[in-house]
Amino acid sequence: MANRHARGAVAAPQRPVAVDLFSGAGGMSLGFEQAGFDVLAAVDNDPVHLAVHERNFPHSFALCHDVGTITAETIHAAIGKGWSLAQRESEWDGVVDCLFGGPSCQGFSDMGRQNPDDDRNNLVFAFARVVRELKPRSFVIENVPGLLFPKVRHHLELLQAELKVAGYRLAEELPIVLDASGHGVPQRRRRVFIVGVADGVDLPRRPAATRSPTVAEALDDLPAIEGLDALLTSDRLTMTASMVEHMVTSSSAYARSLRTRSGLEYERQWPEEILTGIQRTVHQPSVVQRFRALEPGAADTISRTHRLDGGGYSPTLRAGTGRDHGSFTAPRPIHHRLPRVITVREAARLHSFPDWFSFNTAKWHALREIGNAVPPRLAAAVADTVVEALRAKRILPTRVVELGSDALLEHSLGTAADHFGIDRASLTPDIRRSRS
Known part of the structure; x- marks a missing residue:
């Protein structure tokens, strides 16, 4: 050798x-x-x-x-x-x-x-x-x-x-x-x-x-996506100056480390105002009502999806199955503050992927890429x-x-x-x- x-x-x-x-x-x-x-x-x-x-x-x-x-x-x-x-x-x-x-x-x-x-x-x-x-x-x-x-x-x-x-x-x-x-x-x-x-x-x-940081430390600096209709079909957002300023002023040490070099990795050249993986998921009103009523850490009785606890850790993010085993999609956790499931970017944050790291634009592929990693x-x-x-x-x-x-x-x-x-x-x- x-x-x-x-x-x-x-x-x-x-x-x-x-x-x-x-x-x-x-x-x-x-x-x-x-x-x-x-x-x-x-x-x-x-x-x-x-x-x-x-x-x-x-x-x-x-x-x-x-x-x-x-x-x-x-x-x-x-x-x-x-x-x-x-x-x-x-x-x-x-x-x-x-x-x-x-x-x-x-x-x-x-x-x-x-x-x-x-x-x-x-x-x-x-x-x-x-x-x-x-x-x-x-x-x-x-x-x-x-x-x-x-x-x-x-x-x-x-x-x-x-x-x-x-x-x-x-x-x-x-x-x-x-x-x-x-x-x-x-x-x-x-x-x-x-x-x-x-x-x-x-x-x-x-x-x-x-x-390790908490769920809230990982997610709370991200911009609000509710009401942004462009994100119904796109997973990419060009943030305004105020959005970027909010991330800078409200981010935890963990969140800041995901937007800068945190170790001995090569520095990536990327436009910091671009945020990917944030395509919205639209829920029916009845689903929103159920999700809103859930306590932190509790599971929805129908979807079996757990609500995140902002002061704790996320449960294991699952990948679902590939084409050769039925193409099942794994359930995503429910946001700790909002009555919806988490986005791809939020899943990436909970997995310690930095914000410059992007995934396939199709949610099914992206969530498998995170859940399998x-x-x-x-x-x-x-x-x-x-x-x-x-x-x-x-x-x-x-x-x-x-x-x-x-x-x-x-x-x-x-x-x-x-x-x-x-x-x-x-x-x-x-x-x-x-x-x-």
Whole structure:
């Protein structure tokens, strides 16, 4: 295994290199970037979500590919292209400092049926295969707590055995269980992380807990959208000077951090008066009446949607299901002050995505992109311990990144496939719920 830190090696300091498998829109990508990694390649088989990643990370190469069949050579080539996009001055030495990602977890989820025979369960072994072939200095696998349950526990044991045979040591024998609400995210969301390192790398420590903001701290500076008829069909608002001033004067420290650089990520060039993801949802008067009557934290008896508590944390934001499992839309929480469900931007705020980060303009796609993502600040908490274990330089980049084309946010599945040169016939079949 190559080691750029071998005795006698002389090279200019550089940010450690990482690759995101099962990247989706890029929650983990952003968290690892905030911790000091250069995420030079992102791999996902959903072209709609990958197009969103390309828009928000134009300095990373987006590769639309099935992780189950991808080769180390293909990933190496993608990193080389990402190296060029990142405008590195030197040549890449071939070392991958960290491979990270969250394989599909629906087969393990305690919210579903916990089917041990779900084909998606095998994606964790696809990740292990890539680790074995790519030989990164470290890896991070994210998944749901259901991975620890007896019904699917044998998958975890087999996975850990494969990783150990490949020559890696695990940070802890059992996966690290973290709640996003303990790591700067205003949302209760428990996730497990399997962290491993190669010989010569320190074992990472468990991330230390930090204070998280409340729902009100996350949302209350956002401009009122009620009465703005343009937002019935558009998800984009050009804010007036008074709206911008209101955000500046009324925002919490958390909200301000989502509009500025909060870590070691690349600064993005974006028009701060533009706010995306705020298309309105119109409810029937009877629904508005029910929502208005709900107490904080209570659930609506018909929609089963919970009302947010401004002084607490959001419940876990769900993604719903994809085309291959019925295209179900997950319920959105009800705003803590207003009788309506939250917008895409409000969901992004509760997930710790910054305001420059945009999602697909279709709500169904956007909410899946958020619900499937690891909250960036939770990912950053884990990534920070990996940077420390790698003894890598923590470098604040001076380059300002210009975001990709907004057209990347408007793709349907078919046009996104065309963008990445994918045969539409190879896309996941659309299995709709049968109707009587």
